[in-house]
Amino acid sequence: GAGVSQTPSNKVTEKGKYVELRCDPISGHTALYWYRQSLGQGPEFLIYFQGTGAADDSGLPNDRFFAVRPEGSVSTLKIQRTERGDSAVYLCASSLGVKDTQYFGPGTRLTVL
């Protein structure tokens, strides 16, 4: 079956611009996660959704970052007033339930010039 998909695969933007990154989880998976992987680092947790609600957004670095999952499936990570330090690969993962294995998408590589 189809895995987790993320669009776009690459995004280049200018400092100060707004970006949206999309995640399509595996069908039927109720839990969805966003991670950020900076160069030379492992993925870092950003936010976890159970259904439509953000159950834990403690990893979001500041209020420029926001994520939604309005219908409990597709999720969008939104970054306002992008900064060069936001450049990273943004990974989305989903799992059947919160205690189940997390399956990752290929990521979106964001570059802020």
Place this chain on the structure above:
Amino acid sequence: DQQVKQNSPSLSVQEGRISILNCDYTNSMFDYFLWYKKYPAEGPTFLISISSIKDKNEDGRFTVFLNKSAKHLSLHIVPSQPGDSAVYFCAASAGSGGSNYKLTFGKGTLLTVNP
């Protein structure tokens, strides 16, 4: 402050030999540990996991060992194959603390298996 540490950025082994990847952690609340494998331009793929109530878990060529007193785990791959060449991430979560979904990753180890 790195709570999960993979001190070897890279490892090179010959095909057919054993690969041993190491991981140390500092957070005593971690009670579930995972290994993910990552190929370039792909997302991490789950490989194997272990709960803190066990000290060993085996799945085919992959075995994970956990030493809780030393806060250390290792992944053994026997025999190593060229297709195993990838970045391996160690990850941990604190399930009993209610945050079993929040994975904390190490920086990864690049494994190269030479034919």
